[in-house]
Every structure is written in C-alpha cells, then in structure tokens.
Amino acid sequence: MKHFFLASLIAGAMALPAFAADYSIMAPAGPGGGWDQTARSLQTVLQDEKISSSVQVVNVPGAGGTIGLAQFASQNKGNPNALIVGGYVMVGAILTNQSPVTLKDVTPIARLTGEYEAIVVPAASPIQNMDDLVKALKADPGAVSWAGGSAGGVDHIAVGLIAKAAGVDPTKINYVAYSGGGEALAAILGNQVTAGISGYGEFEGQVKAGTLRLIALSSPERIEGIDAPTIKEGGLDVVVENWRMVAAAPGLTDEQVAAINADIEKAANSDAWKDILKTKGWTNTYLAGDAFKEQLDKDVASTESVLKDIGLVK
Amino acid sequence: MSEVPSSRKTRRPDRAAFIIAPALIAAAAVIWWDVARLATTSTYAPIGPATVPHWVAIGLVILGVWSGFEAWRGDFPKREAVAIGPVVWLVAGLAAQMLLLRPAGFSVATGMLFALTACGFGRRKLWATIPVGIVLSFIVWVIFAKLLQLSLPAGPLEHLFF
Amino acid sequence: MSTFEFFLQGLSVAAQPMNLLYALIGVTLGTAVGVLPGIGPALTVALLLPVTYKLDPAGSLIMFAGIYYGGMYGGSTASILLNTPGESASIVTALEGNKMARAGRGGPALATAAIGSFVAGLIATLALAFIAPFIVKLALVFGPREYFALMVLAFVTVSSAFGDSTLRGLTSLFVGLTLAIIGIDQLSGQTRLSFGIPDLLDGVEVTTLAVAMFAIGESLYIASKGDSEPDKIEAVKGSVWMNAADWARSWKPWLRGTVIGFPIGAMPAGGAEIGTFLSYAAEKRLTKHPEEFGNGAIEGVAGPEAANNASAAGTLVPLLTLGLPTSATAAIMLAGFQQYGLQPGPLLFASNPQLVWGLIASLLIANFMLLVLNLPLIGLWVRLLSIPKPWLYAGILVFATLGTIGANPSVFELGMLLAFGLLGFAMRIFGYPIAPVVVGLILGPMAEQQLRRALAISQGDVTALVMSPIAALLFVLALLAIIVPLILRARGKGEVLSQLAANED
Known part of the structure; x- marks a missing residue:
C-alpha cells in the first residue's frame, strides 16, 4: 500500500508536464495590481477564445517586478509554455535596483496596452x-x-x-x-x-x-x-509611453517563438480582448516582433541615460 | 501583552535581559553603517534619506543604555519558565513548511506544519497527524487555489488530481 | 428626481428578495475569506470580484458590497478569537478583543464588534450620501505638513496607550521604526537596510509582520508554557450575548469611533488604522474602567471597530467624489466599479445618480445582512475556542501561513514570518508589548515621507511646517497630550502613591 502510494506520487511527478497548464502566466506583482489584471485578462481571453485549454496565473510580487523576472528567467529556460507580463516600470526598476536579470534575459513577445x-x-x-x-x-x-x-x-x-x-x-x-x-x-x-x-x-x-x-x-x-x-x-522632444507587455522564456527556438507570437496575436485581435480593454479603460497599443524589440531597446537606452542624469543610477 | 506581574522583591541583575541592551545598540550600528553610503539626491529637503534612520539609531542607543540600566537593577518583569521542547516542534513545523513548499507543494508542506504543531501541543502520533494534516491542507488548497484562484504552489500531490 | 427619491429607489431595488440573497451570499463569502490572517478586505474583494461578474448589474453591485463588508468583519472575528489580526486596521481590535475572548467573553466582544460596525457603517454611509462633497473639501486641505502633524499626534497618543512600562513600549516602537527603514526609500529611490537582497526591496509587509508577531509569536508563547495551561479555553463564561452593562459601555465608543474614523478615512493619506489607533487612545482616556484596558475592556473593541468601519465608508468619499483610490481596498473597489460602468470622479453624482444611490443602498443592505448573518453565528464562532489546543493552534498556523502564501508565495516571505514570529515570542517572554512594533512600522514611513515632502515643497523652510493653521492646531493637541498627563500626574502624585502602597499590601 505504502509502495503504491509512493509509486503513484512518482508517477504523478513524472506526468507533470502532461498535466501542466498549456500556458502559465507570471504576474510579477501582487493580486489586484495592473500587471496582475493584465495577466488575468489574458488568461480569460486565451481560455475563452479556445487558444489554450488551461491557463494558470502565478503571482510573484516585489521590487518593481524584478523579483518575478529573475525567478521567471532562471526557472523557465526553454519552456515554451511560460509567459510573463511586464511593463515600462520594469525597465526603470531593473536599473535602479541593479537587478542582475534584465529584459535581455527573456524573449519579448508583444506590447499589449499603453x-x-x-x-x-x-x-x-x-x-x-x-x-x-x-x-x-x-x-x-x-x-x-x-x-x-x-x-x-x-x-x-x-x-x-x-x-x-x-x-x-x-x-x-x-x-x-x-x-x-x-x-x-x-x-x-x-x-x-x-x-x-x-x-x-x-x-x-x-x-x-x-x-x-x-x-x-x-x-x-x-x-x-x-x-x-x-x-x-x-519644442521639447519627449515621448514617454507607460506600456505593458507579455514576454516568453529565454532559450526558445524560432518555431516556438512564432507559435507563441501567433497565439498572442490571436488573443489581442479577439473581440473578447477588445471588450476587456474597453471596460478597464486601457488603450490598445499592440506591437509585436522586431518593431517592439526596437522600441524596447530605445526605451532602455533613454531610461538609463536619464536615470544617470537624475542621479539614481551610477 | 505583559500579563506577567512585575515582582518588586527580587532586584537582582537580570542576565538574560542584558542581551537586549547590546542587541539594540548593534541594530543602531547597523543602521548607521548602512545609511552612510546613501547619496543625497534631492537638494531641496534639508533632511535626506539618511536623516530619519539616524534619528532611529540614536533612539535605539538611548533605549539600549536604558535597558542595560534596568536589567542591572533587575527591573524587568519576572519571567515564567519556558518549555523549549514544544517551541522547537513548532519552529520545526514552520521550517518544514518553508522548505517543502516549493518541492512538495502546498498540501504536503502545510500538512507537515499541521502535524508538527499538534505534536508541539502534545499530540505525538505523527503517523496519524501527518496524513490528516495533508488531507486538510489539500482541501484548503482546492478551495483557495481552484475555486478562488489564489496562487498556492502545487506539487506532485496536487498535480495528481488537477 | 431629488437625491432622496433616488436613494429610496435604490433601496427598493436593493431590498428585492433575490438581491437580498446575493447580499447574503456576498457577506458569507467575504467573511469566509476575510477570516484568513493576512488576507484583508482588499485581497478578499480582488479574489471574489470574478464571482460577481455573472450577475446583473444591481445584483453584482450588491454582492460586491456584501463581500467588502464581509471581508472587513471576517478580519475582526479572527482578531478577537484567535489573536491573528490579518490587516493593520484590526490590530487594535485584537488587543482587547482577544483578552475578552480568553476570559470567556468572546461572545460580547464579537457582538459589540458586529453591532458597532453596523452602527458606524450605517451612520458613515448616510454621511457619505449626504455630506461627501463637504467632507472632501476639508480632506483636500490636508497637505504633507498637515499629515505630518497628524502622524505626530497619532504617535503621541498611541505611545501613551500601550503597555505599562515606558521603556519597553518605546523599545517596541523603535523596533518597528527600524523595520520600517528596510526597503526602497520612496522619495529618493535608494535602498536602505536591504543588504542587496532583492526580496527586501519592498520592505517588510505590514500583514506579514502582524501575522508573525501576533499569530505565530502567540502560538509559540502558548506552546512554551507547556502543560501548565489547561488543554482548552473556557469559551463561554456568563452569557454569550452582551448584557446591560456591555451595552451601556459600548454605545458611546461606537459613536465616538464613527466620528473619529469617518473623516480620517476620507483623507487621501489618512489610512484606516490611524482612526483605530486614535479611537483606542481616546477610549482609554475616557473610560471609567482604566484597569480593564489591557485585560479585555469592551470599549477597546467597540470604539476601534466602529472607527474601522466608519473609515472604510470614509474612503469612499474621495473615491466617489474625486475618483481617488486612497487605499489598496479602494483601488480594488475602483476596478470593481468600472466593471459596472460606474466611473468615479467629480461628475459621478451628477451624471450617474442612479448607480451611485444604488451603490449606497447596496452598502446599507450589505451592512444589515452582515449583522443578520453574524449575530446568530456568534455562538458558533466562540465554540471555535473550545477546540482542543493541539488542533486549534495547528489550525491557526495553517491559516496564518495560508494568508501569507496566498498574498506572496515565496519562501523568503515564510522565512520572515518565522523570524518575526520568534522575535514576537522573545518579546512576549521579556514582557514587551507587541502592538507598538506594528504601529511603528505603519506610522514610521508615513511620518517620514510626509515630513520630507513638506520640506521639499517648502524648499527646506522648517517654519513652513507650523504656518498652516490646521497643522499648528494638530501640533498643539499633540503637545497637550504630552503635557496634560504630566501635570495631572504631578498634582495627583500623592494620591497615586498611596494607592500603590495600598496595592502592595
């Protein structure tokens, strides 16, 4: 009996990937905040639109999202089912908190709202x-x-x-x-x-x-x-957008990234997502692929220089 | 919280209480040392990020000296005997939960906490209390993680059912 | 339609049988989740909000109001029975409430909390409905220097109200102030006392500290007494209900708590817990039974509980009239309101009267349902205490950690829970009061930030702090709170000394 119990435990542990959710979205913030709401909205849309049969949201709050980011990058290398929600706030937090893990350590998928x-x-x-x-x-x-x-x-x-x-x-x-x-x-x-x-x-x-x-x-x-x-x-050349995005794990193959991209694009173009944006008062600023990566790099560079100027980053 | 009536008859130096004074002064030293590296970024407020910590540190030093004095005079309330055994069981339970939470999941980790706590309070039959604790914790997990979407860590046991 | 007609219409909608049922379900769910230490009303509402989505707008609004009130009351129940305040506003409730529960008076404690909450909720909701626009003008006058003065007043009154030893009370407070330094300094963005540990950057969570110090520290302390204590607590001594004396001693604190709590809740940076602190201090000053404070005085439950509920309704003042979410709970409620197409802001009362009055009616009905649900259950709740100790404390620790894990499933957070639990245990052994630690953690950063903001705005001019009449008045009150007891003590010294001598015989 004891052996049976143990065996079934091990079997359960081994069968874990099969039982695991199609997507697991990390919200690097506590329940209720902006990133959490984004993650949970995405969860609803992915499930309701039958893009994914089961989606889990995991909250890892702390330090402007850098704690969640660090945990996400180290635990999900090559895992095509893991997603993380984030935003511009993270860019600044990574710099001011001297986070060892940066947005370069994940695979940015798309900007969703802003x-x-x-x-x-x-x-x-x-x-x-x-x-x-x-x-x-x-x-x-x-x-x-x-x-x-x-x-x-x-x-x-x-x-x-x-x-x-x-x-x-x-x-x-x-x-x-x-x-x-x-x-x-x-x-x-x-x-x-x-x-x-x-x-x-x-x-x-x-x-x-x-x-x-x-x-x-x-x-x-x-x-x-x-x-x-x-x-x-x-006459002042200042453009700032406080955006929210979704990113995937590091170390994915091009096919895996393309599959995630397709899923997110489908979700972002769905009526369900648009309804959510409307009720929450969010603006749709969907941007994917290289265009998003380019903008991300630009934001990181300008943020770093201004934080140095203010004296918050040495 | 201090229900212990202070006894005024025994006025001997309180050795255990002597630890408190250096602990408070040490805390003050840590604060002083840590805020020394802070840069004053805002030039407008005369008090920067290090000022209030300095006040707190000074307060701790004063309280430390005062505590030392009271401990020497034996002014601390008389303490009741402390049974270490049960405390160790409870701490072990909390530590077990902390260490098992990630690898084993919520139910097993919390079940251990339940059983070890009960053990600390005199129910020593771990072979019975651990399974009871795990089952109870699993029910709690189902209610809060599945019905209410609270993100409680799942382990092999939880994955067996969901 | 006049405002009053809108109000009556809202009430008639909310009082339909189906909606009453939704209110009851909401209150029950809210209480069930809110009872968990570490899960305050904000998280309760966040977790349960999706449950309401499936209903029609009127039904979901009323269930939402029920969840909100249930979540708040659940926290008080746990504080009183188990000494596990899961959020800052019910810490004070635990002080006297748990002492009462241990003395077999848990029933009256729960009843005075429930009725006090109801009375305060009723008065404050009506105040919200009819004088919100005036209150909000007053609240906006409060800038950083006024808040700083308010914090100073809170520090002074609160520190005089805790414990019997000045040294130990102050030491506890400074332990809290030390913990408050940990984390990123909000005004300069720099880290303090974090030692490069990322988990410490957000500082010590108030709920984590409260749960650790109260629930875990207390469990360890009880365990350390070994077998010297009886296996069970006698849950009921005398009546489960409030007797005539309880009523007589409760009604004034309810009203005073409401008067203190509502305006402080309405201030954008007031915070519900400040109202409970001030109410506790006021009751301790005014009571005819000062010897009972610290040993289970019913006034110490009635006043702060009323203040807590009144301040919750007060929070709705800036939320509804300005669209200002001033607490975590309010921010969640804002998200909830938007779900029902209710866009809080200066135009709300004019553009959407039906929804506003519907909401206010819902709050009143939910408040009433809370009383209906909880008064009969009190007898059942207090029986919780007759569970044999091993199971009771095992259960307490399971629920205490569940709340913490639910809010932040991190091993580090559990480590902090254990460390602070041990600290709370050690402090209990040495006779240090616990509440000032949590008070320091809450008030410390507020006072520091407001002071620094005030000085930044005045560009370093310290005299600006007292140049505002309100701030000056608050400072004078704080000064009086220090001086008056000193004078009284000096004048009554002989009397007190003779009393002491009499006691020692």
Missing part, C-alpha cells in the same frame, strides 16, 4: 500652458514642485526627460514622490504642488470636470478626443 503621461496643474494655477511651465522651470527649478509616483518610476523619468530637453539640470528638479496616482492627485487638487504628472487615466475625470488643467501629453501625436497638445509641440 498609457501616455499627462502633465496637469490646478485650475487656479497661473500656469496656462507648457511654455509657462518651462519658463518657470528655467527660472527656478526648485520652485516648481512636481507630484507623481515613486522615485525612479515612469513619472519621475518623464520629468527628468522634460528638464533635460528644456536645458535644465535634471538633478535640480524638485520631484515629490507619492505612493500612487491617487495620493499625488490629492496633492495637486489641494494646491500643494506646482504641477502633477501621471498616466492620463488618473486625471481624466478631474480634467473633464475642469478642476485640473491638462497642459500636455507625452504622446508622439495628439490623441483623438483629448484636447491637449503634445510635449513635442512645445
């Missing part, structure tokens, strides 16, 4: 447009306090890029980090700071209600339905 940064001021602020803000910044960078997310994150990087483009020393910016968009928004609404920067979605309601003035977006072109110029139009 959001542009919005710069806002309180409605009562004397600052009317980007020009005013840049003028104030040039006059006395310390007097312009920026509220945004945590230090070294997307918002901070964007402010650094703006300062740099405006010819202001990025180490002199007065960036006040808050734990999340909500807290930063309260500080802006309460007139505690000069300007605020965060994803447009965080400010949308306030901008529409007229309590905040949207002065610029970090998109390459104007966005339909949003009445605001781009930072580029103001």
Whole structure:
C-alpha cells in the first residue's frame, strides 16, 4: 500500500508536464495590481477564445517586478509554455535596483496596452500652458514642485526627460514622490504642488470636470478626443509611453517563438480582448516582433541615460 | 501583552535581559553603517534619506543604555519558565513548511506544519497527524487555489488530481 | 428626481428578495475569506470580484458590497478569537478583543464588534450620501505638513496607550521604526537596510509582520508554557450575548469611533488604522474602567471597530467624489466599479445618480445582512475556542501561513514570518508589548515621507511646517497630550502613591 502510494506520487511527478497548464502566466506583482489584471485578462481571453485549454496565473510580487523576472528567467529556460507580463516600470526598476536579470534575459513577445503621461496643474494655477511651465522651470527649478509616483518610476523619468530637453539640470528638479496616482492627485487638487504628472487615466475625470488643467501629453501625436497638445509641440522632444507587455522564456527556438507570437496575436485581435480593454479603460497599443524589440531597446537606452542624469543610477 | 506581574522583591541583575541592551545598540550600528553610503539626491529637503534612520539609531542607543540600566537593577518583569521542547516542534513545523513548499507543494508542506504543531501541543502520533494534516491542507488548497484562484504552489500531490 | 427619491429607489431595488440573497451570499463569502490572517478586505474583494461578474448589474453591485463588508468583519472575528489580526486596521481590535475572548467573553466582544460596525457603517454611509462633497473639501486641505502633524499626534497618543512600562513600549516602537527603514526609500529611490537582497526591496509587509508577531509569536508563547495551561479555553463564561452593562459601555465608543474614523478615512493619506489607533487612545482616556484596558475592556473593541468601519465608508468619499483610490481596498473597489460602468470622479453624482444611490443602498443592505448573518453565528464562532489546543493552534498556523502564501508565495516571505514570529515570542517572554512594533512600522514611513515632502515643497523652510493653521492646531493637541498627563500626574502624585502602597499590601 505504502509502495503504491509512493509509486503513484512518482508517477504523478513524472506526468507533470502532461498535466501542466498549456500556458502559465507570471504576474510579477501582487493580486489586484495592473500587471496582475493584465495577466488575468489574458488568461480569460486565451481560455475563452479556445487558444489554450488551461491557463494558470502565478503571482510573484516585489521590487518593481524584478523579483518575478529573475525567478521567471532562471526557472523557465526553454519552456515554451511560460509567459510573463511586464511593463515600462520594469525597465526603470531593473536599473535602479541593479537587478542582475534584465529584459535581455527573456524573449519579448508583444506590447499589449499603453498609457501616455499627462502633465496637469490646478485650475487656479497661473500656469496656462507648457511654455509657462518651462519658463518657470528655467527660472527656478526648485520652485516648481512636481507630484507623481515613486522615485525612479515612469513619472519621475518623464520629468527628468522634460528638464533635460528644456536645458535644465535634471538633478535640480524638485520631484515629490507619492505612493500612487491617487495620493499625488490629492496633492495637486489641494494646491500643494506646482504641477502633477501621471498616466492620463488618473486625471481624466478631474480634467473633464475642469478642476485640473491638462497642459500636455507625452504622446508622439495628439490623441483623438483629448484636447491637449503634445510635449513635442512645445519644442521639447519627449515621448514617454507607460506600456505593458507579455514576454516568453529565454532559450526558445524560432518555431516556438512564432507559435507563441501567433497565439498572442490571436488573443489581442479577439473581440473578447477588445471588450476587456474597453471596460478597464486601457488603450490598445499592440506591437509585436522586431518593431517592439526596437522600441524596447530605445526605451532602455533613454531610461538609463536619464536615470544617470537624475542621479539614481551610477 | 505583559500579563506577567512585575515582582518588586527580587532586584537582582537580570542576565538574560542584558542581551537586549547590546542587541539594540548593534541594530543602531547597523543602521548607521548602512545609511552612510546613501547619496543625497534631492537638494531641496534639508533632511535626506539618511536623516530619519539616524534619528532611529540614536533612539535605539538611548533605549539600549536604558535597558542595560534596568536589567542591572533587575527591573524587568519576572519571567515564567519556558518549555523549549514544544517551541522547537513548532519552529520545526514552520521550517518544514518553508522548505517543502516549493518541492512538495502546498498540501504536503502545510500538512507537515499541521502535524508538527499538534505534536508541539502534545499530540505525538505523527503517523496519524501527518496524513490528516495533508488531507486538510489539500482541501484548503482546492478551495483557495481552484475555486478562488489564489496562487498556492502545487506539487506532485496536487498535480495528481488537477 | 431629488437625491432622496433616488436613494429610496435604490433601496427598493436593493431590498428585492433575490438581491437580498446575493447580499447574503456576498457577506458569507467575504467573511469566509476575510477570516484568513493576512488576507484583508482588499485581497478578499480582488479574489471574489470574478464571482460577481455573472450577475446583473444591481445584483453584482450588491454582492460586491456584501463581500467588502464581509471581508472587513471576517478580519475582526479572527482578531478577537484567535489573536491573528490579518490587516493593520484590526490590530487594535485584537488587543482587547482577544483578552475578552480568553476570559470567556468572546461572545460580547464579537457582538459589540458586529453591532458597532453596523452602527458606524450605517451612520458613515448616510454621511457619505449626504455630506461627501463637504467632507472632501476639508480632506483636500490636508497637505504633507498637515499629515505630518497628524502622524505626530497619532504617535503621541498611541505611545501613551500601550503597555505599562515606558521603556519597553518605546523599545517596541523603535523596533518597528527600524523595520520600517528596510526597503526602497520612496522619495529618493535608494535602498536602505536591504543588504542587496532583492526580496527586501519592498520592505517588510505590514500583514506579514502582524501575522508573525501576533499569530505565530502567540502560538509559540502558548506552546512554551507547556502543560501548565489547561488543554482548552473556557469559551463561554456568563452569557454569550452582551448584557446591560456591555451595552451601556459600548454605545458611546461606537459613536465616538464613527466620528473619529469617518473623516480620517476620507483623507487621501489618512489610512484606516490611524482612526483605530486614535479611537483606542481616546477610549482609554475616557473610560471609567482604566484597569480593564489591557485585560479585555469592551470599549477597546467597540470604539476601534466602529472607527474601522466608519473609515472604510470614509474612503469612499474621495473615491466617489474625486475618483481617488486612497487605499489598496479602494483601488480594488475602483476596478470593481468600472466593471459596472460606474466611473468615479467629480461628475459621478451628477451624471450617474442612479448607480451611485444604488451603490449606497447596496452598502446599507450589505451592512444589515452582515449583522443578520453574524449575530446568530456568534455562538458558533466562540465554540471555535473550545477546540482542543493541539488542533486549534495547528489550525491557526495553517491559516496564518495560508494568508501569507496566498498574498506572496515565496519562501523568503515564510522565512520572515518565522523570524518575526520568534522575535514576537522573545518579546512576549521579556514582557514587551507587541502592538507598538506594528504601529511603528505603519506610522514610521508615513511620518517620514510626509515630513520630507513638506520640506521639499517648502524648499527646506522648517517654519513652513507650523504656518498652516490646521497643522499648528494638530501640533498643539499633540503637545497637550504630552503635557496634560504630566501635570495631572504631578498634582495627583500623592494620591497615586498611596494607592500603590495600598496595592502592595
């Protein structure tokens, strides 16, 4: 009896690959956050569209996703069933946390969604447009306090890029980090700071209600339905997109990568996925293949240089 | 939490309590040493990332000296006898769960914790409690991992059924 | 339609039998999951949200409200019965509640928590409905310096309310402050006390510390007493229900807790736990039975529980009126609202009155269902304590670790759980209070960040801290909280000394 039990345990262990899920998606964050929601949405779509019969989501939170990334890269070499969700936040976190594992150690598949940064001021602020803000910044960078997310994150990087483009020393910016968009928004609404920067979605309601003035977006072109110029139009060459992506394990063959690519493309083009984007208020910025890799490299390079300029990376 | 009434009759130096004073001062030293390498990036706030840790370290040193003084005077509350055996069983259970979680999965690891804890409280029949613990943990795993999608690690036992 | 008509309409929809059933299911599920230490209302709602997707909007909204309230109440139940506060807001509940449970008064403790939660939820939800726009204006006045002043006040009042020895209370607090330094410093992005270990970059999770210090530390401590303790706790002494004295001692704390909790919850950086701390401190000052505090005073359960629930409703103020999610729970709720096409923000009350009032009605109904479900169950819950110790503590440890593994299935996290459990055990042996450690971990980073933010915005001008009237007022209150007891003590010294002498005989 004991032997039988042991034998069945071993058999179970050996049969593991056969029983394992078709895809296992790692969300390198706790349940409930943006990456977790992306992973779980992808899970729903892959299953509902019958692309994969069973999909598991695994949460490995911590340190801007770098803990999950490290675990993913080391445990899944050559495993064509493993996926990880990630985003631009990871690019900065890898640099500031000096993570030994980088995005080069996984196989990026596709960018799924994205959001542009919005710069806002309180409605009562004397600052009317980007020009005013840049003028104030040039006059006395310390007097312009920026509220945004945590230090070294997307918002901070964007402010650094703006300062740099405006010819202001990025180490002199007065960036006040808050734990999340909500807290930063309260500080802006309460007139505690000069300007605020965060994803447009965080400010949308306030901008529409007229309590905040949207002065610029970090998109390459104007966005339909949003009445605001781009930072580029103001003469500063700054484009920042806070994107979310899905990547696969390292060490895959070209065929395996192509198969995953096809599955993700099918999911991203499905109506179910589009419905989810709509209910969650996410923007579809699907981009795959070499075009995505190229953009990734560009983002990594510009992020690294600006983090060095701010003094967060040596 | 300190239900132990302080006895005012025995005022001898408390040897065990003497460990606390150096421990607090050591913690202060670690903080001071660690924040020494921090760069002050923001030039606007006069207090940087190292300032508050410095305050905490100073506080720890003061408390360390104070604790040493109280320990010397024997002012610490009288302690009850500690039975080490049961504590070791519980710690072993927690350690077993920690080490088995990845290789053996949630049910087996947590089943061991269950059995060893019960053992610490006097139920020594491990041959009975381990299977009971594993079965209970497996039920918990099914409820939380399967029905509620909580990501609890699965091992060979879980893969046998799912 | 006037607001009141919208409200009545919402109530009539929510009170349909089918919707009442959904509320009951939601409350039951929420309680079942929320009972797990380490799984607070945020995670409970996140886990159970998909369950509600299949229903029609009204039904799913009401089930959602039920899950939310159930998740909160589940946490209190576990704190009171098992001394395993799984989230920061129920730590204070555990302090007095568990002492009551051990003395066979778990029934009244659970009842005062349930009724207090109901009363606070009722008042706060109505306040949300009718005065939210005013409250939110007040909340926005709070900037970094005002928050810093509030934290100072919280530190002062809380530290005076823990333990009988100043040295040991302060030492516990500083242990918490030390742990709070660990991780990435949010304002500069640099790591502190992490020693290059990636798992430490996010710092010590409050829930991990709370579960380790309370649940595991306590289990080790009980185990270390060996066979000297009886195998079972006497679960019920006297009545399971609240007696007349319990009622008389509970109703004022409920109301005070509500008044303290609601506005603090409404502040974007207030946090539910601050309200519970302040309420506990207030009850300890005002009680006629100070000797019972620390040994199971019913006021110490009634007040903080009411504050916790009121502050939860308070969190909805900035969420609904500004679209500001100010806590993890609120962020999850925001995701939930969006599912129902409800877009929180400044225009919500004007553009979507039906949904808002539907939600508020749902919250009221769910709150009521919680009471309906839990009062009859109290008798059953307290029987949990009559489980023989080996099984009870084995179960506690299984559920304590389950919560931690569910939130973060990492071996390192379990290692921290064990290490802090041992720390909590050692501190218990030496008579150190446990709660200040967790308080330090929560308040420390908040105070530090707000102070540094305030000084960055003022470009280093320290006097700016007291230039705001609200901040100045809070600082004065904090100062009074230190000085007044000193004066009282000096004046009443003779009296106290004679009392002490009498006690020693």
